[in-house]
Amino acid sequence: MEGNVSSQIGPQGAAFKLGRFFFHWCVAFGIVILLAFQSLTALIVPSASDYEVSGPVSLFGSVALGIFVIYLGVTTYQLAHGEKAVIGAKGAGVRIFVLLVFAVLALIRGAWWVVDIAGGNAASVFNYVGMVWFTVAGIAGVPLAFMLFAARKQHVGQV
Template sequence: MEGNVSSQIGPQGATFKLGRFFFHWCVAFGIVILLAFQSLTALIVPSASDYEVSGPVSLLGSVALGIFAIYLGVTTYRLAHGEKTVIAERSAGFRILLLLAFAVLALIRGLWWIVDIAGGNADSVFNYVGMVWFTVAGAVGIPLAFMLFSARKEVE
């Protein structure tokens, strides 16, 4: 089925390809976040600044973000795959809205990070990775959400 959908020309093929890219983008970032040693070392080494969160909160936030990124990628891939039973489900509308909200917030965060880095506030390579990931996730997620909304309207 995958070969048939991805070889299609038109909205279904574009939605599938964009969904597949978004899936890989989210899963890769989720794995990087889950394997990042920065959060684990926050439990051992106390913070030197006043504005950083404590180690356990940082670790919990990183794990939650990593799992959420993987979940969002997997559910979006299932929606973008083009199966009518999946896109017609009652929860599909909620998942598309969740994708759209996340994509808008990710794009805002990515652009805000660009301004921070341009102002000289880049502390580590993770700032650059985060900036690129959030900007691309937002730029890809917004049109993908609208493509999925239109695919959902066609099925209904």
């Protein structure tokens, strides 16, 4: 994918455009997670039910998930850009596999929330935001992972 990638048509251009979308989608949601008021108040307000996790665990989980989602978006964008040094690197296959696993789990989580919301279990607007984000991340991430696997295979075959 040399040259002006965004103007290319075909699989390389599609991978780049989908990778750019996935990057923006992950960074936006990661920032939302990091700035979520609920995570900060979990340290102050004690849990009202037995199934909720404690405040520090909730805060750590939110921060870890937010950073991971942003990191996943950035590394996926680097792979989708298609530079030979990045797509052919030793760890690129592992990064693509992590993207695929995350995308499949996100799609499952999005479908699970659709079932919950259809059943009337939506407690807040954040349930809808989460459902949409995970569903779209899964729908975009699965084909993107396969495109990146194909680009990596093509690159490794040329070397």
